[in-house]
Amino acid sequence: MSFRPNKVIPHIVSWLDSYAGNANSEGFVIGVSGGIDSAVTATLCLMTGRPVYIVDMPIHQASTELSRSLELRESLSKRFDNTNIKSISLTQTYEAIKSVLSLERNSDLALANTRARLRMTALYALAAERNALVVGTGNKIEDFGVGFFTKYGDGGVDLSPIADLVKSEVFALGHALGVPVSILEAAPTDGLWGDERNDEDQIGASYPELERAMAFISNSGNPSTLEGRPLEVYNIYTKLHAQNRHKMLPIPVCTIPDDLK
Numbered sequence: 406m407s408f409r410p411n412k413v414i415p416h417i418v419s420w421l422d423s424y425a426g427n428a429n430s431e432g433f434v435i436g437v438s439g440g441i442d443s444a445v446t447a448t449l450c451l452m453t454g455r456p457v458y459i460v461d462m463p464i465h466q467a468s469t470e471l472s473r474s475l476e477l478r479e480s481l482s483k484r485f486d487n488t489n490i491k492s493i494s495l496t497q498t499y500e501a502i503k504s505v506l507s508l509e510r511n512s513d514l515a516l517a518n519t520r521a522r523l524r525m526t527a528l529y530a531l532a533a534e535r536n537a538l539v540v541g542t543g544n545k546i547e548d549f550g551v552g553f554f555t556k557y558g559d560g561g562v563d564l565s566p567i568a569d570l571v572k573s574e575v576f577a578l579g580h581a582l583g584v585p586v587s588i589l590e591a592a593p594t595d596g597l598w599g600d601e602r603n604d605e606d607q608i609g610a611s612y613p614e615l616e617r618a619m620a621f622i623s624n625s626g627n628p629s630t631l632e633g634r635p636l637e638v639y640n641i642y643t644k645l646h647a648q649n650r651h652k653m654l655p656i657p658v659c660t661i662p663d664d665l666k
Contacts, residue, residue: 408574410581414449417566422453424564425538432456432487434532435540436524436559438596439473442542444584445575446567447477450540451485458531461492462524464499465599469591476585484583491531495523517597521558529561541565544575546612550619551642552649553595553608560652571619572612608645610638618642 425433432455437443450457459481461474482488499520508515528539541562547553548568554560567575572593579589592603593612605611610618618638621631631639 408577410577413570413574414452414578414581417449418452421450421540421564421566422455425453425455428538428563430536430538432458432535432537433540434458434460434528434535434537435542436460436462436528437474437477438594439470439475439477439588440542440591440593440596441572441575441579441584441588442544442567442593444477444588445578445582446540446542447481448582448584449566449578451481451487454487456487456489456535456537457485458489458491458535458537460528460531461490462495462527463492464495464520464523466596467599467601469601470594470596473585473587473591476587480583480585493527495520495527499523513598517595518555518558520597521555521595522561525558525561532563538563541568543568545569545571546615546619549653550615551608551645552652553604553645554652555597556652559595571616573616608641610641614638615642 421433425431433450433453435443435447435450435457437447437459447457447459459478461478463471478488478490482490502519502523503516506519525539531537532539539562541548541559541564543554543559543562543565544567548560548565567578570578576589592605594601594603595607608615614634615638617635619642621635621639622642628636628639
């Protein structure tokens with residue numbers, strides 16, 4: 406069955422509205438990056454009619470990301486009167502933590518994840534002040550495939566409206582929702598490094614390739630039938646899935662037997 410954005414959009418909007426109502430929350434807080442996932446998620450949240458606080462949190466951000474984020478915020482402000490824009494520069498805060506930590510081993514990855522966790526902290530502070538929910542922007546490939554997110558960073562959210570959609574489906578929603586062309590055409594990036602590297606550079610495979618690998622595994626495909634690039638992507642996918650599985654599972658709890666209590 407082909408993907409139907411016109412059916413999926415109202416389903417997600419209704420789900421968001423019902424969840425907020427059941428949680429007695431007034432609205433949503435979402436961090437935007439100038440990427441397709443946050444653009445689609447922000448638009449879906451605004452379609453509920455509830456107050457949506459769209460937050461830009463640059464930390465040494467690339468100029469291309471900043472311009473796309475600004476274009477998105479301006480576009481949404483014109484289309485929805487329940488849009489609330491806030492920009493918080495976390496560069497000085499990040500630099501202060503970086504200086505105090507004085508990291509040496511594996512510092513690049515550790516500091517990239519620190520950026521994501523600073524943003525999560527800011528979003529939750531804003532959400533608590535506004536009786537709102539922090540909305541996740543992860544898609545299915547990132548959240549349940551290769552684990553391409555920061556634990557307690559962009560993975561620290563109250564609800565995830567697009568986490569059952571693969572990247573191509575998110576792009577389909579973006580086209581249907583009127584997301585700015587600059588965002589639809591931009592290479593996906595997590596924006597955690599302060600340079601122009603994109604997700605494919607980091608993962609070693611494109612999202613369409615990863616989608617095919619996920620579908621192959623879901624359909625119980627035999628890896629011995631693969632060769633060349635499909636096999637290479639399969640190995641990338643399975644390696645990252647195993648490596649990052651701890652992000653996708655509940656926190657392990659040591660159960661104490663009754664006779665030891």
